[in-house]
Amino acid sequence: MMVWRVFKLLICALFILCLACFSNGFAPKDMYLVDCGSPTDTQVGNRIYVSDNSTSKYLSTPRDILASTNSNNITSYDDSPLYKTARIFNGTSSYKFSITQTGRIWIRLYFFPFVYDNFNMDSASFSVSTQKNVLLGNFTPEAKNPTVKEFLLNVTSGNLLITFAPSSNSFAYLNALEVVSAPDSLIPDDASTFSPIGAFVGLVNNALETVERVNMGGPLVSFENDTLWRTWVNDQAFLRTPSSAVTNKSLIGAVTYPAGGATEDIAPRTVYGTCTEMNSSGDPHSTFNVTWEFNVDLGFQYMLRLHFCDIVSDSANQLAFNIYINSFNVAPDFEPSSEIYGGLATAFYMEYVTPIATNNRLRVSIGPSAKSAYPDAFLNGLEIMKLNNSLGSLSAAVSEPLSFGKGPKKNVGMIVGLSIGVPLALLMVVIVFLMHRRRKQERLGHSKTWIPISINGGTSHTMGSKYSNGTTISTASNLSYRIPFTAVLEATNDFDESGVIGIGGFGKVYKGVLNDGTKIAVKRGNPRSQQGLAEFRTEIEMLSQFRHRHLVSLIGYCDEKNEMILIYEYMENGTVKSHLYGSDLPSLNWKQRLEICIGAARGLHYLHTGSSKAIIHRDVKSANILLDENFLAKVADFGLSKSGPEVDQTHVSTAVKGSFGYLDPEYFRRQQLTEKSDVYSFGVVLLEVLCARPVIDPSLPREMVNLAEWAMKWQKKGQLEQIIDSNLVGKIRPDSLRKYGETAEKCLADFGVDRPSMGDVLWNLEYALQLQEAVIQNDPEENSTNVIGELSPQVNNFNHTDDTPSVVEMSRMDDDLSGISMSRVFSQLVKSEGR
Numbered sequence: 125m126m127v128w129r130v131f132k133l134l135i136c137a138l139f140i141l142c143l144a145c146f147s148n149g150f151a152p153k154d155m156y157l158v159d160c161g162s163p164t165d166t167q168v169g170n171r172i173y174v175s176d177n178s179t180s181k182y183l184s185t186p187r188d189i190l191a192s193t194n195s196n197n198i199t200s201y202d203d204s205p206l207y208k209t210a211r212i213f214n215g216t217s218s219y220k221f222s223i224t225q226t227g228r229i230w231i232r233l234y235f236f237p238f239v240y241d242n243f244n245m246d247s248a249s250f251s252v253s254t255q256k257n258v259l260l261g262n263f264t265p266e267a268k269n270p271t272v273k274e275f276l277l278n279v280t281s282g283n284l285l286i287t288f289a290p291s292s293n294s295f296a297y298l299n300a301l302e303v304v305s306a307p308d309s310l311i312p313d314d315a316s317t318f319s320p321i322g323a324f325v326g327l328v329n330n331a332l333e334t335v336e337r338v339n340m341g342g343p344l345v346s347f348e349n350d351t352l353w354r355t356w357v358n359d360q361a362f363l364r365t366p367s368s369a370v371t372n373k374s375l376i377g378a379v380t381y382p383a384g385g386a387t388e389d390i391a392p393r394t395v396y397g398t399c400t401e402m403n404s405s406g407d408p409h410s411t412f413n414v415t416w417e418f419n420v421d422l423g424f425q426y427m428l429r430l431h432f433c434d435i436v437s438d439s440a441n442q443l444a445f446n447i448y449i450n451s452f453n454v455a456p457d458f459e460p461s462s463e464i465y466g467g468l469a470t471a472f473y474m475e476y477v478t479p480i481a482t483n484n485r486l487r488v489s490i491g492p493s494a495k496s497a498y499p500d501a502f503l504n505g506l507e508i509m510k511l512n513n514s515l516g517s518l519s520a521a522v523s524e525p526l527s528f529g530k531g532p533k534k535n536v537g538m539i540v541g542l543s544i545g546v547p548l549a550l551l552m553v554v555i556v557f558l559m560h561r562r563r564k565q566e567r568l569g570h571s572k573t574w575i576p577i578s579i580n581g582g583t584s585h586t587m588g589s590k591y592s593n594g595t596t597i598s599t600a601s602n603l604s605y606r607i608p609f610t611a612v613l614e615a616t617n618d619f620d621e622s623g624v625i626g627i628g629g630f631g632k633v634y635k636g637v638l639n640d641g642t643k644i645a646v647k648r649g650n651p652r653s654q655q656g657l658a659e660f661r662t663e664i665e666m667l668s669q670f671r672h673r674h675l676v677s678l679i680g681y682c683d684e685k686n687e688m689i690l691i692y693e694y695m696e697n698g699t700v701k702s703h704l705y706g707s708d709l710p711s712l713n714w715k716q717r718l719e720i721c722i723g724a725a726r727g728l729h730y731l732h733t734g735s736s737k738a739i740i741h742r743d744v745k746s747a748n749i750l751l752d753e754n755f756l757a758k759v760a761d762f763g764l765s766k767s768g769p770e771v772d773q774t775h776v777s778t779a780v781k782g783s784f785g786y787l788d789p790e791y792f793r794r795q796q797l798t799e800k801s802d803v804y805s806f807g808v809v810l811l812e813v814l815c816a817r818p819v820i821d822p823s824l825p826r827e828m829v830n831l832a833e834w835a836m837k838w839q840k841k842g843q844l845e846q847i848i849d850s851n852l853v854g855k856i857r858p859d860s861l862r863k864y865g866e867t868a869e870k871c872l873a874d875f876g877v878d879r880p881s882m883g884d885v886l887w888n889l890e891y892a893l894q895l896q897e898a899v900i901q902n903d904p905e906e907n908s909t910n911v912i913g914e915l916s917p918q919v920n921n922f923n924h925t926d927d928t929p930s931v932v933e934m935s936r937m938d939d940d941l942s943g944i945s946m947s948r949v950f951s952q953l954v955k956s957e958g959r
């Protein structure tokens with residue numbers, strides 16, 4: 125189904141970085157530079173690459189080095205002396221480096237094939253892995269061109285082992301190797317800057333591979349001009365329509381690095397001070413995108429870092445444009461020179477993580493926005509990094525995790541060190557690594573085009589709120605949910621304690637007002653706990669995928685500065701629980717209570733059936749059903765929600781979570797979660813609504829403590845009316861109460877299979893309401909267990925008070941459709957419902 129991973133927006137200009145780590149000239153703690161196969165050390169620029177000859181302590185392999193030879197067989201090669209020698213591995217071999225400072229480490233592997241003896245390197249095929257990650261699988265470096273593979277790993281042990289394993293009947297080789305510490309903050313830890321709305325947990329545990337690093341509209345920046353020895357290539361080769369873009373602006377000297385924001389370690393001035401701009405040639409009616417296209421591998425997620433610095437506008441807040449990744453508008457009406465990014469000529473960057481690639485072309489586009497004074501758009505730099513897959517591999521060729529740590533096989537290993545005439549005169553030659561030429565061969569495999577379909581249906585939910593500083597937070601897209609911490613502070617009056625409207629396990633809930641007047645509820649998480657973080661993510665993920673009239677909507681979230689803040693629509697009338705007992709709010713009448721239960725049932729029904737994989741709420745209780753100003757009920761608190769069973773399974777095994785008194789006994793016994801667990805909890809809510817007392821009340825006589833048990837005793841005697849809320853006595857029509865009591869009883873059945881679905885519950889409650897309203901004159905049933913069957917001829921007589929599609933319509937669609945088309949249908953349903 126639409127388990128696409130949701131993109132994530134990161135405004136790093138706001139991220140307070142450790143300035144110390146980010147000052148110019150980051151000094152790497154560990155630095156190993158190895159010129160493989162070379163008998164002696166090699167100097168490149170001001171760096172010395174040591175030899176891995178027989179006295180080398182890095183290469184832990186059987187010592188079986190063949191003599192090196194000269195070769196004139198090379199027809200073309202990069203100027204770098206590193207490419208003139210190589211080490212050939214005819215068997216599994218490893219380099220071992222001791223790491224004094226664990227954390228982010230660059231690994232750069234240099235390859236350039238030539239022919240030596242019996243070894244034609246063009247036909248080499250091998251895998252490269254570390255203890256934790258597969259870096260390359262069944263890899264054959266490109267012929268004729270030098271290839272540099274760059275990885276950024278989080279090394280957590282004191283030793284880094286890089287293992288080369290030839291494919292069967294083949295061999296491995298390597299020309300040079302770098303292992304160098306990187307600033308840890310280069311890739312944000314997920315706590316402060318990477319809140320994946322999608323399913324992956326943080327970036328800190330991910331190995332990254334550089335796919336492309338591009339300096340838009342600027343020159344090639346070689347490693348000598350980059351504080352972290354990265355290479356940035358020009359973007360011309362990636363432009364789909366070169367004439368759509370111009371690159372004649374350059375303001376390298378004017379680039380400002382803001383305090384606490386981007387630094388030269390993020391990207392050098394040459395990247396920020398140049399850009400590729402839309403070629404609108406002064407035509408105020410230009411409407412086209414500038415698009416770059418990149419090759420990616422299917423089945424992987426990618427992190428994109430977009431670098432911006434407005435060197436284009438004459439004054440701030442003039443220019444707005446859209447940024448698309450594939451066809452997703454990830455930043456509608458993006459204003460690069462607004463205050464939030466520091467104004468003109470200020471460097472900042474944003475990060476996105478893509479869904480799993482289902483197309484091997486990744487497109488990044490910029491295009492004009494109607495909000496802009498004139499049609500223009502620009503981009504200064506772009507980095508694309510591949511994330512490891514769930515097996516920890518960066519290669520699709522490896523479908524099984526490799527078994528590590530076995531060490532080289534002594535009998536097979538034979539290493540061939542070779543060197544091909546290294547005239548020392550060449551050592552000082554400036555190296556230009558033509559990284560852009562290492563683009564992967566076009567793949568022929570056909571693939572499904574990824575059509576991102578947003579359940580919240582594009583523009584129909586736009587509820588933009590404009591901040592004074594120019595950021596537009598629009599709920600149109602779940603990508604723009606991120607709200608700056610400063611805006612949250614402003615809205616809540618610096619978290620004024622007088623604004624606290626609730627306190628829960630998660631933290632405090634504050635009332636707030638955005639500066640456009642929208643009332644919001646701000647849930648501020650306690651300082652990060654692992655548990656809290658997981659729930660925080662789940663909630664964002666759930667609420668950004670599922671939008672419904674009867675589900676509380678998420679307006680945004682904030683994860684800056686270690687905060688876990690969720691911002692919801694404000695629900696004027698608080699929890700259902702507060703209207704039942706424990707407060708002096710006026711009592712609700714029976715019709716109101718039924719309507720509330722029906723609303724909540726609709727929300728849950730949607731969760732259970734609204735996508736091809738059911739969502740189980742897991743914490744259904746009266747405190748999680750909220751009421752808006754019109755007493756419309758909305759289900760809240762998705763922190764514990766879980767996807768339901770896959771089609772071929774009947775349940776989800778999981779640790780028991782939920783709230784005491786509402787917990788499904790079967791779930792408790794068997795730890796197996798199904799939608800029917802929510803149905804049980806909802807049955808308890810029905811009784812709570814009817815009896816207006818806590819579900820567990822230890823102060824009561826023993827047989828009364830547990831509401832569900834107590835009420836079922838009376839229900840089974842047919843005397844439920846004996847224990848109802850005194851405010852309701854004499855006000856419920858007996859038929860309506862009977863229907864209601866039966867519904868609750870069925871929900872509380874011991875076994876999930878005996879419980880009705882939420883759809884059935886919904887209809888039974890609707891029916892109880894009809895009975896109360898006396899719309900149905902002749903009671904058509906007595907002891908029915910399935911009202912739907914009997915009522916269906918009357919479906920059309922129901923007066924739907926809103927335009928919600930009826931359950932029958934929805935379940936029919938369920939039958940007919942599946943997968944992506946299903947989610948399209950639902951986005952339609954949601955559109956029509958959301959109003």
Ligand SMILES: *[C@@H]1O[C@H](CO)[C@@H](O)[C@H](O)[C@H]1NC(C)=O
Binds near residue numbers: 164175179
């Ligand atoms: C190996 O390389 C080192 C420099 O790293 C050099 O000092 C040494 O003489 C070399 N040994 C051999 C056997 O070539």
Ligand SMILES: *[C@@H]1O[C@H](CO)[C@@H](O)[C@H](O)[C@H]1NC(C)=O
Binds near residue numbers: 195196240
């Ligand atoms: C050059 O390549 C040929 C095969 O293409 C090979 O037989 C020969 O050994 C190579 N020469 C050297 C010096 O490696």
Ligand SMILES: *[C@@H]1O[C@H](CO)[C@@H](O)[C@H](O)[C@H]1NC(C)=O
Binds near residue numbers: 278279280327328329
């Ligand atoms: C590396 O991983 C460890 C454990 O997963 C984590 O605690 C640490 O923060 C990570 N470091 C970086 C720089 O990502």
Ligand SMILES: *[C@@H]1O[C@H](CO)[C@@H](O)[C@H](O)[C@H]1NC(C)=O
Binds near residue numbers: 344345346349394554
């Ligand atoms: C580094 O940048 C300077 C100025 O931009 C340029 O003159 C020089 O050629 C660059 N060096 C390399 C090795 O690219």
Ligand SMILES: *[C@@H]1O[C@H](CO)[C@@H](O)[C@H](O)[C@H]1NC(C)=O
Binds near residue numbers: 367368369370
């Ligand atoms: C920009 O567009 C104009 C008109 O469409 C075209 O003539 C010009 O060549 C383009 N500029 C570039 C750099 O391609």
Ligand SMILES: *[C@@H]1O[C@H](CO)[C@@H](O)[C@H](O)[C@H]1NC(C)=O
Binds near residue numbers: 370403405
């Ligand atoms: C940049 O390009 C635009 C349109 O393509 C042109 O009008 C302008 O004169 C150019 N500026 C420079 C400095 O070349």
Ligand SMILES: *[C@@H]1O[C@H](CO)[C@@H](O)[C@H](O)[C@H]1NC(C)=O
Binds near residue numbers: 412413451452491
């Ligand atoms: C720009 O690209 C996006 C995404 O592919 C597309 O939706 C949009 O219509 C394009 N805009 C123009 C003006 O072509």
Ligand SMILES: *[C@@H]1O[C@H](CO)[C@@H](O)[C@H](O)[C@H]1NC(C)=O
Binds near residue numbers: 325330331425512
């Ligand atoms: C990458 O591998 C780590 C384990 O090394 C895993 O926790 C993480 O989920 C993987 N990333 C993705 C995107 O699957």
Ligand SMILES: *[C@@H]1O[C@H](CO)[C@@H](O)[C@H](O)[C@H]1NC(C)=O
Binds near residue numbers: 535536537
């Ligand atoms: C590589 O090693 C295997 C096994 O030791 C051997 O059979 C083979 O001939 C070797 N290949 C070369 C090219 O030396």
